Amino acid sequence: MIPLSVYVHIPFCTVKCSYCDFNAYAGMDNLKESYAAALVSEVQAWRHVLAGAAIATIGFGGGTPGEVPATHIAAVIDAIRAEATLAAGAEISLEANPGSITGGYLGELAHAGVNRISFGAQSFDPAELSFLDRIHSPEAIGAAMKLAREAGIASVGLDLMYGLPDQKMSTWRDSVSSAVALGVDHISLYALTIEDGTPLAGRVEREEVVPLDPDSVATMYEAASEWLAAAGYLQYELSNWARPGHESRHNQVYWTGGDYLGIGAGAHGFIAGERYEDIAHPRTYIHAAKMLAPSGRRPNTVVRAYRPDEPTAMCDWVTLALRRLEGFPPGAFRARFGRELDEVFGPPLADCEAAGVLSRGEHIRLTSRGRLLHGEVAVRLLAHATATR
Ligand code: SF4
Known part of the structure; x- marks a missing residue:
């Protein structure tokens, strides 16, 4: 059995955040059902790679995977199970927004096999959440954590952002402290970057927003490293901290050069030294997936494949x-x-x-x-x- 991981991209979001340059789209709810069917077709089309593989991890990222019905997530997991062997104790992780999930939804995910969830919390400060276009309240983060625990999801984490324009060390400290107080198993910290072509980059160009200076950003990172170490979290990667045993196994596959299939619009994969990339736009991806059948070759949803020198x-x-x-x-x-x-x-x-x-x-x-x-x-x-x- 060859160890393999699978990344599944879900490109849907309720709102497109002004700083985001991910392959993510708002206002495409009507595509969700056909997109799930396309994902299942792509999984089946990778049969020649999945047969004989032991799947160590499956990661649902996006976009916001927590915005699609749990039955769609379950259908993709079942399709992977039908084509490959799921390794004992395989990690199945999913990203979700606090505020748009319910206990029933999380219970369905747990039943489908999801055992790790990461909430895009970003901040516990209402003004910062509003600046980031996030649609949840600070209170929703704790409520989501509680629901995930009650649903029996074994590892529950969240993401926070620092280096926001006008962000104060005091609000940053409050956000990190609030996450720690909730007893999260895993914390990812990301610096806000101004990506070309985003609405936020436009606001910076028009001088409506002034980015935080790099020294302050670095100070926030170093301070958080100290706070989290003091609270018993182990930093194991540049942006990631965990309680012992809660490190992301899926992401470690990327950092250690392991093989992974990428499934879904704009997903990237890395198999036996070859990198590939799927069609980015969900509609075009769905259309291409309609013509898929297991053929022993790369599916036609792959738009680019190359072997780096x-x-x-x-x-x-x-x-x-x-x-x-x-x-x-x-x-x-x-x-x-x-x-x-x-x-x-x-x-x-x-x-x-x-x-x-x-x-x-x-x-x-x-x-x-x-x-x-x-x-x-x-x-x-x-x-x-x-x-x-
Ligand atoms: S929720 Fe995440 S993926 Fe979706 S638009 Fe916002 S930052 Fe991008």
Whole structure:
């Protein structure tokens, strides 16, 4: 049995948030049913990959998977079960918005096999929630957590955002403290980024909104790291903290270069060294999926597939591995690529070490300062890989 994970993209949201550049759409509720059927068709069309695979994790992301009926989620899980073997204790995770779920809905998800849920809380401050276009109240977050626990979902977490324009350290501290007080199992912290083409980027261009300065953003990240450590949460990745045993197994597959199928509009997959990407628009995706049948080849919902050249593959692998706090032993690189790490990336790694960004011992990992500069490290690795190609 080959270990495999599956990512399922649900592109629907109640409101399109002004800062969001994900493949997510509001106002497409009428497509939900046909989209679920398209997902099932795509799962079946990957039969040649799923047969003989042991599915370790399934992750429903989006968009907002919690906005589609639980029967649709169950249908996709059942389709995966019909084509592959679900490993014992497989993690099945789903993202949802607090405020738009009920106890009955969560019970149906748990019955379908969902054992991990992450709520897009973002903030416990009403003004910040309003700025972010989020449709839930701070109170809804605690209520959603309680309902998820009552439904028997084993791991319950939430996401918070920092670095918002005008955000005060006091509101940031309150949000992190409120999450801790709820006893969440997992917390993801994301800095607000101004993405080109979003309504928020337009407001910044028109000088209606002034982004928070980078030093304040970094201070918020470092402060939260301290608060969460003091509360007993273990940071295991740049943006992720968990109580012991509640780390996301699905996301670890991405960071360790594991294989995963991507199913759904705009989903990305990585199978046996090949990356691929599905048709992005839900309507076009649904249309293409109508003509799908298991054929032993890549389904026609895939719009782009390519095998990264070796320097790019090595660079991707190291960059992702450095997101994990434990980093990686050089032997893991050798086992993967048959080359010595220093032979390939010696100069940029030495530079990063000299700058105090990276430590090199039994494991190569970022230092606490380096965690703020992961993007810089990635740029250096890529520049070196490109120059020596
Ligand atoms: S809920 Fe999430 S995915 Fe949907 S629009 Fe807002 S940020 Fe984007």
